[in-house]
C-alpha cells in the first residue's frame with residue numbers, strides 16, 4: 001500500500017521515494033505526494049526523475065486499488081529504483097483553493113449535495129434544492145468567509161460515530177471511505193463546516209482567491225447547480 005503523504009500535508013511539492021511496482025499504466029510508489037482523481041477533484045500531474053531522466057506524470061488515479069502515477073512509457077523502469085517526485089504545484093494549489101471554497105459553499109447552502117466538480121480556478125456543486133438561491137447573496141457570503149480567515153483542521157471519527165451522526169455526510173454522491181475503521185473529517189473554523197472528506201485543502205480560508213462570480217443553473221426541479229468562478 002502506498003503511503004499517502006498528501007492526506008496529512010497537502011503542501012508537499014517534492015519527495016524522494018522508491019518504485020514498488022511497475023504496472024502497464026505507470027508506477028506505484030512506496031510513498032506519494034500526488035492526489036489520485038476522486039471526489040470531483042482531478043488527479044495530480046507533475047514529473048518523476050529517475051537517474052537524471054525526467055518523465056512526465058500525466059495524471060494520478062486508483063487502478064485495481066493501487067495508486068498509479070500515469071506515465072506514457074514504462075520501458076526500462078524497474079521496481080526498487082529510487083525516484084524524485086515533483087508536483088505541478090500551480091495546478092494542485094488551484095484545486096486546493098477551489099476544493100476548500102466548495103466546503104464554504106456547503107456551509108452557505110444547507111442542502112444535500114448530489115454532485116460536484118473541481119477545476120483550475122472554477123468549481124461547482126449540485127444541490128438537492130427546489131428554489132434558486134440568490135447568487136449575489138451567495139457571492140457576498142462566500143467572500144466574507146474567505147476574508148474572515150478561518151483555519152482548516154484535519155481529524156477523524158470512527159465508523160460508528162459517523163453512523164450515529166448521518167447528518168455529517170453532505171455529499172450523497174460520494175460515500176466516505178470506510179474499511180480502516182476511521183473516517184477522515186475536515187473542519188473549518190469552530191462551526192463553519194464539518195464533514196467527511198479525503199481531498200486536499202488549504203490551511204486558511206484567506207488563501208482562497210475571492211470568488212469573482214456565481215452562476216446558478218436549474219438542473220431539474222430538485223437540482224440546482226452552483227458554479228463558482230475565481
Ligand SMILES: [Zn+2]
Nearest residue numbers: 099186197199
Ligand atoms: Zn474536502
